[in-house]
Amino acid sequence: MKKKVIIIGGGFAGLAAAQRLSNQKNISVTLIDRRNHHLFQPLLYQVAMAGLNPSDISVPLRKLFSRSKNITTLMAEIETIDLEQNKILMDEQWKPYDYLIVACGSKHFYFGKNEWEEVAPGLKTIEQATEIRRRVLLAFELAEKETDEEQKKALLTFVIIGGGPTGIELAGSIAEMTRYTLYKDYKKIDLKKTRVVLVEAGNRILKAFPEKLSQKAKKDLQNLGVEIILGTRASNLTSKGIQIGDQTLKSYTLIWAAGVKPAKITEKLNSPLLPDGRVKVTQHLTLPKNDSVFVLGDQAACFNKTQNDYLPGLAPVAIQQGKYAARTILNDLKGKNRKPFCYVDKGMMATIGRSKAVVQTGKLQFTGLFAWVTWVVVHIAYLVRFKNRVFVILQWAWSYFKFGSGARLIVHKTWKFYSGEKIPISKKD
């Protein structure tokens, strides 16, 4: 009798686990995701900024496992988990499991202000990326035909909330795109005057990075023309602007890169959570009361003794956890004892723009062109499919040498920035 493994979520963790279990005898795997594709989220900001196509950074899960005889891929939503009887409910069918791997990732968290979501979309899915792209490009289009100077200024003001890697990558790309790529195409506005404002509540950007790299990133962003506001909370986000400390800024394009929380399924696990919603897992990445249920990636609060803190929600953490869970299951079947999960920290990196990045690996820290090349190589290497690698390299090469922007499509024909609200264009006869 084969052991049944159910993996919920085809992100970095779930994918790594499934790949490790692929074509293993004695194991049958069901990989379930609400989407039909694995998404390479670290490059999602480039889809938002019209540099890459959605399909360049995603790959159908089904395609990845077409040669894995023991893996069934299903696109479905999980309704409930029965931890007592080891089964999950999906499409009104119960599916039994011997091992359950829960790895559904996270979504944006607006600190309880859910109404901000509509005015300041986050960047977790392809739809959100194309929505951000639409808003940014539409703002330029509206500014081009705007006759009122005040209104034009508001249209050309972009505010990014959150100074983590996603926030700085977005801010850097908007600044770069307006200053080096798009400005030539607009004849009535000077895109070089576009205001890009990055707001961070903490006292420095990239706070997970060493201080020196934060400073370097800050300087690089400022050289690109990004205004950085530190130690100040954004509040009162509306469809017309934002309050930053006691300053009110008129802007139609707000982007949220501040907080995330685990996908809701954690609540169904009936297990202690951290205040941020993550499930406390054992050193074997399982629920304290149920060692056949693994929780991985952004949903897991895994305590790391070296750092004396819980591991952050990063792709490398998720990938290592996925591999660990798969290895543990295989060891179980061989009757071996479980070993605790041990995270190997290979470092962190973020890019600010063309030829600019910051990299920390071990005690090594570097910036500038070499850091950027490292960033490029690592991101290409981690892309899942050979075809995606080729097409991303081609798009990047094109943009690099031509200073052009890739996919500048406004899809979803609507003049509204937010549901129900149309940006007013000033009247003039």
Add this chain to the structure above:
Amino acid sequence: MKKKVIIIGGGFAGLAAAQRLSNQKNISVTLIDRRNHHLFQPLLYQVAMAGLNPSDISVPLRKLFSRSKNITTLMAEIETIDLEQNKILMDEQWKPYDYLIVACGSKHFYFGKNEWEEVAPGLKTIEQATEIRRRVLLAFELAEKETDEEQKKALLTFVIIGGGPTGIELAGSIAEMTRYTLYKDYKKIDLKKTRVVLVEAGNRILKAFPEKLSQKAKKDLQNLGVEIILGTRASNLTSKGIQIGDQTLKSYTLIWAAGVKPAKITEKLNSPLLPDGRVKVTQHLTLPKNDSVFVLGDQAACFNKTQNDYLPGLAPVAIQQGKYAARTILNDLKGKNRKPFCYVDKGMMATIGRSKAVVQTGKLQFTGLFAWVTWVVVHIAYLVRFKNRVFVILQWAWSYFKFGSGARLIVHKTWKFYSGEKIPISKKD
């Protein structure tokens, strides 16, 4: 004083006119489109069938004219045209013109049954293409987890209404994709059993083509497994199926490729229309009562003496008309007399699938591999931007040699096929 030319619509006709007028002294051009991009519609079915990315076949209008000093590109909708005072209303601003070129194309026409639009989308815009892609791919995903055989059959039945080029290209690609590309990825269903039904009210497909080519295309499609129903009208389209003659077919995926009608702006021209809604134009492509207003492309009913019929809505017609209108304006400025528009018919082509196409040019007719290569070369050549050409060639080469499919993303996370209606998945414990 420069002459003001306003072009409404950045399709084939409008684009050709603007390109011809680019950097001409004494003329200032405003190119207005509701979208920010020109779309190469002949390849749109490949976006719908997950072969190409939206950005592969579209290009920002603004980008095309960034070096044209006399052309202003605006993304806007026209509210009204004042033919007496030569001005248009846009965003509550009046814009005067000396010449107006109206070339807004066409949209799908459901013979008065507008409720069919939701259950059987047409293929004119990128959003429609990605919506069709979503429905087709989602049907496969739902079939994979469906336990009821009847329901599974309905999910794997695809009906295309209309046997023109778009209809046969869609039918051919669905059949090919299921039989050669995707079937490996599904483990519980046999995609080779997918039913693709093409319904045509007339007595042959591709009725604008010579009889012999119609027959060849029909045979090619049938070899791919497409069922062709001729001389029969589709009726009673619902979210659960379709009536074809007196046969009722259960299907969740209907695609409309039957009728088109000109964009609504034609009604504002206060000029005689054909029953199909097209504006009757003079031999100079202008309104009978106003020789400074040109109507081009799908919106124009231009009588062709050679064929003793009105010219069809094809890209080559639109392109030639666009160039003609621009030339006429330039000649006007030089004080030359206007010459009548003369359409040079270079022929027609349609592709059925891998290495299969039909081509007619002059008295020459050919089919098979050579026709397909011709089709490929002509379509690449007509793509507007060098970058698009390169990336389309690369995608095609990849698909050709790997039998892979490009952009198999289901975007817009919803389980609903149609608003409010979710496909029922059979219950089973």
